[in-house]
Amino acid sequence: xxxxxxxxxxxxxxxxxxxxxxxxxxxxxxxxxxxxxxxxxxxxxxxxxxxxxxxxxxxxxxxxxxxxxxxxxxxxxxxxxxxxxxxxxxxxxxxxxxxxxxxxxxxxxxxxxxxxxxxxxxxxxxxxxxxxxxxxxxxxxxxxxxxxxxxxxxxxxxxxxxxxxxxxxxxxxxxxxxxxxxxxxxxxxxxxxxxxxxxxxxxxxxxxxxxxxxxxxxxxxxxxxxxxxxxxxxxxxxxxxxxxxxxxxxxxxxxxxxxxxxxxxxxxxxxxxxxxxxxxxxxxxxxxxxxxxxxxxxx
Amino acid sequence: xxxxxxxxxxxxxxxxxxxxxxxxxxxxxxxxxxxxxxxxxxxxxxxxxxxxxxxxxxxxxxxxxxxxxxxxxxxxxxxxxxxxxxxxxxxxxxxxxxxxxxxxxxxxxxxxxxxxxxxxxxxxxxxxxxxxxxxxxxxxxxxxxxxxxxxxxxxxxxxxxxxxxxxxxxxxxxxxxxxxxxxxxxxxxxxxxxxxxxxxxxxxxxxxxxxxxxxxxxxxxxxxxxxxxxxxxxxxxxxxxxxxxxxxxxxxxxxxxx
Numbered sequence: 001x002x003x004x005x006x007x008x009x010x011x012x013x014x015x016x017x018x019x020x021x022x023x024x025x026x027x028x029x030x031x032x033x034x035x036x037x038x039x040x041x042x043x044x045x046x047x048x049x050x051x052x053x054x055x056x057x058x059x060x061x062x063x064x065x066x067x068x069x070x071x072x073x074x075x076x077x078x079x080x081x082x083x084x085x086x087x088x089x090x091x092x093x094x095x096x097x098x099x100x101x102x103x104x105x106x107x108x109x110x111x112x113x114x115x116x117x118x119x120x121x122x123x124x125x126x127x128x129x130x131x132x133x134x135x136x137x138x139x140x141x142x143x144x145x146x147x148x149x150x151x152x153x154x155x156x157x158x159x160x161x162x163x164x165x166x167x168x169x170x171x172x173x174x175x176x177x178x179x180x181x182x183x184x185x186x187x188x189x190x191x192x193x194x195x196x197x198x199x200x201x202x203x204x205x206x207x208x209x210x211x212x213x214x215x216x217x218x219x220x221x222x223x224x225x226x227x228x229x230x231x232x233x234x235x236x237x238x239x240x241x242x243x244x245x246x247x248x249x250x251x252x253x254x255x256x257x258x259x260x261x262x263x264x265x266x267x268x269x270x271x272x273x274x275x276x277x278x279x280x281x282x283x284x285x286x287x288x289x290x291x292x293x294x295x296x297x298x299x
Numbered sequence: 300x301x302x303x304x305x306x307x308x309x310x311x312x313x314x315x316x317x318x319x320x321x322x323x324x325x326x327x328x329x330x331x332x333x334x335x336x337x338x339x340x341x342x343x344x345x346x347x348x349x350x351x352x353x354x355x356x357x358x359x360x361x362x363x364x365x366x367x368x369x370x371x372x373x374x375x376x377x378x379x380x381x382x383x384x385x386x387x388x389x390x391x392x393x394x395x396x397x398x399x400x401x402x403x404x405x406x407x408x409x410x411x412x413x414x415x416x417x418x419x420x421x422x423x424x425x426x427x428x429x430x431x432x433x434x435x436x437x438x439x440x441x442x443x444x445x446x447x448x449x450x451x452x453x454x455x456x457x458x459x460x461x462x463x464x465x466x467x468x469x470x471x472x473x474x475x476x477x478x479x480x481x482x483x484x485x486x487x488x489x490x491x492x493x494x495x496x497x498x499x500x501x502x503x504x505x506x507x508x509x510x511x512x513x514x515x516x517x518x519x520x521x522x523x524x525x526x527x528x529x530x531x532x533x534x535x536x537x538x539x540x541x542x543x544x545x546x547x548x549x550x551x552x553x554x555x556x557x
Contacts, residue, residue, distance in 0.1 A: 014557075053397055054557050073304065073400035081398055087391035091320050103312025104399035146395065 002065040004029045004154045004185035005050065010059035012045050012209075019045040021209040022059070027187060027202075029064075029153070032180050034200030034217070035189045036292060041206040043189045044084065047156050051081045063154055077105060080147035084158040086139045088131040094118070094142055095127045098149055105150035117145040120175055137168045144172065154185045161192060173199065197221075197288035205295055213295050217288070224291050227258040228284040229267060234277035239270045258283070310405035313396065317413030321379055328417060332375055333424035336367045340432055343489060353491040354522045361436075362516075364429035365443075366488035369450060369515040371425045373508065376418035376451035377458040377479050380410045384462025385471050397556065403549035407459070407542070414455030415448065422447060435519060442518030442527060449534045450511040454479070456541035463554050482508045492524050507537045 005027040012020040020042045027033045037043050048054035049061050052072050061068045066075035089097060095114065102110035118124045121141040126134060131142065140160065147155060157176065161169045173195070180186050190196055196203060196217075203220060205213040213220060231238075232253045238246070245267075248255035256267060264283065271278060321328040344360035353362045387393035396406070429435055437443055457479065465471040485499075486508035492500055503509045504525075514530030517523035523530070549555070 048557075051398055052556065053394070055552060073306065073402065076398060076400045079398075083391075083394055085391055087394055089387075089392045089395065090390070091323050092316075096319075100312055100316050101395060101399070103315070104306075104309045104396070104401060106306055106308030106400075108308060150399075 001029060003027060003062075004031065004064055005033075005187065006060075006062045006065075007046070007050075008060045010046065010049065010061055011057045012042075012049065012054065013057045019209050020049075020056075020059075023206070023209070023211055024059075025204055025211060025214060027185060029185055030180070030183050031202060032186045032200050033188070034196040034203040035187060035206065036193070036196060036203060037189075037206035038296060042209040043206055044158060045209075046206070047081065047158055047187075047189065050075075050156065051079060052076055077150065078153055080150065080152035080155045082144050082147045082155070082157045082160050084162065086136060086143065088134075088139055088142065090130070090132045093128050093130055094123055094134070097131060097142060098145055101146045101149045107150060110149065113151065114145075114149065117148055121145050122171065137164055140164060141168070141172070144175075148179075153183070154187070155179065156187045156189075158189050159191065160188075161190065161195065169195075193288045193292055203288075205292065207296055213291075220291050221286060221288065224286045224294060226286060226290075227261070229256045229258050229264060230254075230280075230282050230284060231256065231267075231278060232280040233271070234279050236274065236276050238276070239274040241270055242267060252279070306400050306402065306405050309399060309401045310409050313401065313405060313409035314412050317379070317383060317409055318416055320383060321413070321417050328375070328379070329421055329424060332371050332421045333428055336371045336425040337428045337432075339367055340364065340429060344432065353494070354520055357520050357522070358433065360433040362520075363489065364426065364433065364435045365516040365519045366512055368422045368425045368429065369446070369512050370483050370486075370488045372418040372422035372447055372451050373454045373483055373511065374479065375421040376414040377454040377461070377475070379417040380414040380455050380458030381462040381465075381471055381475070382458075383410070383413075384459065385465050385468060388462070389467070393555070403546055406549055407545055410459050411452060411455045411542075411545075414458055415451040418451035418454070419447065422451075437519050438521045439518045443515060444518075445531065446511055446515035446518065446534065449531075449538050450508075450515065452538045453507070453511070453534065453541055456538070456545050459545050460541070460548065463548055466554075482506055485509075486512045487524065488512055507533060510534050 003026040008024050010020050010023040023042070023046060035043050035046070045054060049056050050063060050068055052068055052075065055069065063075040064078040066078060068075045092100065098114045098117065099110070102114065118127050121144060123138065123141055123145065126138060131139065134142065144160065161172065164172070176186060177199070188196065188200060200217055202216050203213070204211050228247065230253070238254055242256060245256040246254055247257050258264065261283070340360065340363055343363055347359050353359065387396070461471055461474040465474065485503065486506050487503065492503040492509065495503065510525070510530035510533045513523045513525055514527045514534065517527040
């Protein structure tokens with residue numbers, strides 16, 4: 001099956017910056033894929049190349065099998081991009097904006113889908129309002145609608161929830177999840193790592209224009225097995241046999257490193273043997289933020 | 300070769316959007332230049348009528364009207380494509396045109412035609428206003444249309460180049476005030492170049508806008524400073540050269556697709 005996105009040995013050099021250094025990856029149809037990395041890692045450059053906004057210095061990129069340079073018309077028909085910045089044309093209303101965007105893709109009778117998008121994104125009441133009259137959150141929703149107006153099978157969301165309130169964020173993710181369940185491939189960049197952890201089945205991490213991690217979210221989390229047992233004890237001190245596991249200590253509170261959940265039992269046994277009472281106890285698993293920080297730190 | 304097809308719907312939509320854009324602010328883009336041209340006509344005709352006869356049997360006011368019409372066509376064609384592009388670039392909404400499957404030809408055709416439409420609308424407005432003031436015969440309408448089309452095409456092209464090249468409004472103003480304005484004002488709008496001293500007469504012959512004004516005026520009075528065929532040839536070559544330059548810029552993605 002043709003991947004939704006295929007990128008091979010992609011290079012992008014600007015006069016003073018080497019933005020992408022041989023990036024290769026494939027995103028399969030129907031995936032919810034995360035593209036993470038610190039600022040300047042090359043995420044936006046990669047997206048811009050896929051969208052045809054930037055031309056690669058070397059390498060190839062395709063959308064649903066269509067090369068973004070040599071077959072750009074078909075590649076762009078298959079791709080919807082929600083940009084990072086809130087941009088709009090102040091001359092037009094919301095409906096005009098969406099009709100015009102449809103027209104660019106050669107779609108003349110697209111009103112039914114435009115109406116559906118307006119409804120799904122809670123914009124129906126503002127359909128005839130000028131873009132200048134909308135709040136920032138509404139403008140961002142219009143950007144989402146513009147990206148979807150030609151029903152692209154692949155959708156790239158470049159930090160779509162930056163500066164967006166919680167309610168809108170939730171409704172936006174619900175809508176994007178629906179699209180993903182319908183078969184749309186979603187590629188997400190975000191600095192909200194908890195969003196990526198919840199939504200993305202697979203994640204690529206970029207640093208200095210290179211992919212430094214590419215795996216399923218589950219494997220990335222499992223690969224960092226440093227689970228922690230947080231304990232607060234009531235009396236005495238921790239038995240000496242546990243001292244090698246201590247990674248942090250604050251008064252009666254201790255954080256112990258665990259290789260495996262089975263180690264919890266041996267810790268409890270040691271505490272019982274030393275007649276130490278437990279006030280509070282919990283096991284903490286690494287989250288994507290821990291994984292991200294470690295991967296970025298070790299490279 | 301896959302990228303060679305032409306997106307007709309996309310082209311028509313971009314053209315519609317560009318026309319709608321200036322139509323929505325018609326007071327600024329149509330009424331204001333018509334009024335400006337009318338004021339030129341009233342002031343210059345009041346001062347010079349009866350004192351200057353450029354062509355035999357043609358009053359100065361009547362002589363002035365075609366020049367003002369063409370000057371308005373040219374300036375507004377330039378203003379339309381250049382201002383639309385620079386605004387879109389600075390506000391970032393050029394993105395909406397760059398993401399869809401629109402190739403260089405659709406982009407070029409839509410911006411150029413929209414510039415031509417605005418030039419024509421303003422030009423017709425100035426001509427109608429001129430008819431209120433004086434009688435202006437149009438003896439050879441095909442010449443009038445030909446020069447109006449080519450002239451608005453040339454300035455529309457220059458507007459696209461300026462709009463793509465400029466990164467800020469200041470740079471566009473330099474292009475407009477130091478290139479376009481002198482070329483149009485020193486092109487024989489208000490006078491026949493034969494009334495100029497030899498140096499300025501020679502200089503006028505290297506100004507392509509002079510040929511546009513002179514050829515356009517020939518369509519009204521059947522009289523011109525140089526042969527209308529020479530003017531048509533020079534104008535056509537200028538148009539083709541500029542169109543080639545614009546298409547080359549778009550093909551390369553100059554300042555649009557980095």
